Amino acid sequence: MSTPRRLLARLRTLMANREQPPAAADLPALARLVASELVSEVCSVYVAGAGEDLQLVATEGLRQEAVGRTRLRVGEGLVGLCAATGETLNLPDAQNHPAFAYRPETGEDAFASLLAVAVRRAGRTLGVLVVQNRTPRRYDPDEVEVVETVAMLLAELLASGQSERAETGLAATLPRRFNAVALAPGIVIGPVVLHSTGLAPSRLLADDPDRERARLEEAWQAMQRGIDRLINDQLPDVAGKKAADAHASREILEAYRLIAADAGWLKRVNEAIQGGLSAEAAVARVAGELRDRMRRITDPYLRERLGDLEDMAARLLANLDGAQNQITVPSGAILLARRLGPAELLDWHARGIAGVVIEEGSPSGHAAILARALGIPALGGARGVVESADPGDDAVLDGDDGLIFLRPEQELRVGYVHAIEVLTERQAGYAAIRDKPSVTLDGTQVRLMLNVGLAMELGQLAATGAEGIGLFRTEIAMLARGEVLDTPEQSAVYGRVLDAARGRPVLFRTLDLGGDKLLPGLPPPEEENPAMGWRSLRIGLDRPALLRRQLRALLLAGGGRNLSVMFPMVATVAEFRAAKALLMAEAARVRPGPSALQIGTMLEIPALMWQLPALLRETDFISVGTNDLMQFLFAADRGSPQLAGRYDVLSPPVLDLLSELVARTNEAGVSLSICGEAASRPLEALTFVGLGVTNLSMPAYGILPTKAMLARVDLARFRPFLATIRRSAAGAASLREPITTWAREHDLPI
Numbered sequence: 113m114s115t116p117r118r119l120l121a122r123l124r125t126l127m128a129n130r131e132q133p134p135a136a137a138d139l140p141a142l143a144r145l146v147a148s149e150l151v152s153e154v155c156s157v158y159v160a161g162a163g164e165d166l167q168l169v170a171t172e173g174l175r176q177e178a179v180g181r182t183r184l185r186v187g188e189g190l191v192g193l194c195a196a197t198g199e200t201l202n203l204p205d206a207q208n209h210p211a212f213a214y215r216p217e218t219g220e221d222a223f224a225s226l227l228a229v230a231v232r233r234a235g236r237t238l239g240v241l242v243v244q245n246r247t248p249r250r251y252d253p254d255e256v257e258v259v260e261t262v263a264m265l266l267a268e269l270l271a272s273g274q275s276e277r278a279e280t281g282l283a284a285t286l287p288r289r290f291n292a293v294a295l296a297p298g299i300v301i302g303p304v305v306l307h308s309t310g311l312a313p314s315r316l317l318a319d320d321p322d323r324e325r326a327r328l329e330e331a332w333q334a335m336q337r338g339i340d341r342l343i344n345d346q347l348p349d350v351a352g353k354k355a356a357d358a359h360a361s362r363e364i365l366e367a368y369r370l371i372a373a374d375a376g377w378l379k380r381v382n383e384a385i386q387g388g389l390s391a392e393a394a395v396a397r398v399a400g401e402l403r404d405r406m407r408r409i410t411d412p413y414l415r416e417r418l419g420d421l422e423d424m425a426a427r428l429l430a431n432l433d434g435a436q437n438q439i440t441v442p443s444g445a446i447l448l449a450r451r452l453g454p455a456e457l458l459d460w461h462a463r464g465i466a467g468v469v470i471e472e473g474s475p476s477g478h479a480a481i482l483a484r485a486l487g488i489p490a491l492g493g494a495r496g497v498v499e500s501a502d503p504g505d506d507a508v509l510d511g512d513d514g515l516i517f518l519r520p521e522q523e524l525r526v527g528y529v530h531a532i533e534v535l536t537e538r539q540a541g542y543a544a545i546r547d548k549p550s551v552t553l554d555g556t557q558v559r560l561m562l563n564v565g566l567a568m569e570l571g572q573l574a575a576t577g578a579e580g581i582g583l584f585r586t587e588i589a590m591l592a593r594g595e596v597l598d599t600p601e602q603s604a605v606y607g608r609v610l611d612a613a614r615g616r617p618v619l620f621r622t623l624d625l626g627g628d629k630l631l632p633g634l635p636p637p638e639e640e641n642p643a644m645g646w647r648s649l650r651i652g653l654d655r656p657a658l659l660r661r662q663l664r665a666l667l668l669a670g671g672g673r674n675l676s677v678m679f680p681m682v683a684t685v686a687e688f689r690a691a692k693a694l695l696m697a698e699a700a701r702v703r704p705g706p707s708a709l710q711i712g713t714m715l716e717i718p719a720l721m722w723q724l725p726a727l728l729r730e731t732d733f734i735s736v737g738t739n740d741l742m743q744f745l746f747a748a749d750r751g752s753p754q755l756a757g758r759y760d761v762l763s764p765p766v767l768d769l770l771s772e773l774v775a776r777t778n779e780a781g782v783s784l785s786i787c788g789e790a791a792s793r794p795l796e797a798l799t800f801v802g803l804g805v806t807n808l809s810m811p812a813y814g815i816l817p818t819k820a821m822l823a824r825v826d827l828a829r830f831r832p833f834l835a836t837i838r839r840s841a842a843g844a845a846s847l848r849e850p851i852t853t854w855a856r857e858h859d860l861p862i
């Protein structure tokens with residue numbers, strides 16, 4: 113018998129001989145067994161206690177007097193590092209690792225190599241399992257796998273005595289407010305239901321791999337049938353409300369089914385079964401690995417793909433355990449989840465939830481897209497909300513301002529009841545203005561356009577009445593596919609976009625890859641600051657074949673029609689010229705070429721502001737990417753939750769920059785637009801228009817609220833006010849407050 117199977121068989125015997133459920137008292141026996149089976153001199157178990165401490169609770173090989181005494185904070189020493197990152201450490205020379213923290217009472221100076229694996233369950237770190245040896249060596253993949261499997265078992269042991277909930281006593285009854293990321297607009301007041309990750313299998317070990325494989329196959333078939341039912345039963349319901357969104361939802365679920373079929377992760381599950389795990393434990397294990405990979409990926413789109421797989425693992429597990437989650441959902445409930453996949457969201461929607469908070473959800477995620485399609489107000493972020501809530505707690509979800517309140521005070525609740533009434537009235541108004549032109553009260557036309565990246569979002573053009581696509585993010589389709597599409601494939605995608613736009617303008621942005629958004633075939637550079645590294649147009653200029661292939665595809669798609677192409681992350685006029693030269697070289701070869709070709713640049717890097725005379729002579733248009741511009745202007749990572757909201761786009765430096773840009777582009781006759789999330793918020797849109805910007809491009813949900821706001825604003829009155837506060841509050845960090853007050857006084861729907 114192989115080491116893993118023998119070790120697991122012996123662990124099974126150890127557990128089976130107990131009368132009560134397994135408990136922490138089993139830990140010394142477990143450490144002994146692991147050390148002897150792995151031929152390692154040390155096996156130790158550290159457990160996370162209250163606060164941030166990890167305590168040595170059992171060891172084979174270190175001094176016994178250290179048990180109960182040795183403590184490390186999360187983040188301290190190698191054990192603390194493993195707990196903090198959740199990543200496995202495999203070190204031949206542990207004592208020379210910069211994070212090593214020597215604890216003399218353990219006598220560990222004799223041991224050179226170390227393997228540390230985090231013990232995690234339902235997203236929480238419960239402890240760390242460590243194996244050590246005297247001789248310096250790197251543990252081989254089989255050994256790592258065994259220790260990771262034991263860590264999973266250990267997670268069950270440790271969790272059996274613990275509650276999932278962090279808040280207890282008085283804290284659990286107090287009102288709490290969480291800042292979140294708005295994923296889908298709307299307000300809900302209702303009781304909370306908690307989504308459990310469902311990734312805790314009830315049976316871990318099994319001795320008949322064939323039987324487990326058969327169970328897996330059966331559960332797999334059942335899960336596939338379940339997804340088919342979801343697609344067929346639920347989406348027609350959506351279709352009645354919004355055809356375009358239903359189409360998007362169907363595409364998402366079809367893509368999801370493809371991911372399930374071809375990801376190769378079933379192979380990993382089968383290997384784990386062969387190693388001695390039950391089918392459900394094997395699924396949970398592979399899902400755990402996915403979660404670890406997910407933690408290292410910052411690109412929201414890719415995280416979402418892995419999130420879908422995790423969602424699938426949870427469904428498979430539910431099928432294997434034979435107990436689908438049968439919590440009854442009170443009507444109008446708000447679902448709180450750490451993660452949630454699209455199929456799960458559909459399930460919960462069918463069970464009657466009215467709102468959802470997904471701690472790890474991002475606006476570009478599938479669950480968020482579906483929530484918008486289903487019309488369910490949704491939030492992402494709000495870390496800690498799941499831990500702080502009890503089922504049935506009263507809550508207010510504000511999907512407009514990105515807030516969730518648990519156990520709200522009466523006054524706040526009443527305020528929101530009133531807000532819901534206003535909102536309902538407003539929604540009725542939006543439908544009426546969809547096909548009307550976007551114009552201010554005093555007659556200034558403002559072109560509102562869409563930011564999109566997937567063909568399935570094109571339906572939003574009709575749904576919102578947008579005047580075109582102000583930003584088509586071409587990299588998204590490739591990231592979804594995981595490879596660079598060839599010229600005909602790209603050309604087909606761009607052609608479909610132009611078809612859908614039916615003559616309305618589309619600004620195609622060339623590949624904005626980089627950081628984590630790297631595709632196979634592009635060597636990943638090791639960089640400390642990927643956002644400021646080898647990304648975007650820099651890659652395109654250094655790998656001109658890649659960029660030329662895309663430019664050719666764009667030109668082919670644009671044959672006989674208008675084509676607008678813009679380059680992202682331009683830092684110098686020389687870069688813009690080089691990119692434009694590539695485009696012109698391709699244009700000379702493509703027949704039939706576009707009937708008109710506009711070539712523009714994004715303004716995301718502040719340095720361009722000091723190159724305007726040259727730039728304005730060469731570019732047809734400029735589109736300001738506020739997301740990146742803000743991060744480079746204030747040196748504030750746009751992905752850092754700690755910095756979110758710290759610097760305001762409605763601040764003197766940004767408004768001065770934009771105002772200067774408006775003046776200079778007007779003089780030069782160059783068209784200017786603002787894309788990026790800021791343009792989608794009515795207060796920001798009001799200010800940009802007040803500065804003289806007349807093209808705004810934004811995510812779909814911003815279009816109608818912005819149009820409604822603009823229809824009520826008299827710019828002739830707002831402009832002097834804006835000029836006055838810009839002069840009088842020159843040193844202020846933000847002008848948001850006076851602008852908000854003005855908008856309220858003038859009864860603008862912001």
Ligand code: PEP
Pocket residue numbers: 583585624716736737738739740741787788789
């Ligand atoms: C921006 O930076 O504002 C922008 C629109 O581009 P992206 O968000 O894709 O970086």
Ligand code: MG
Pocket residue numbers: 680716737739740
């Ligand atoms: Mg950008």
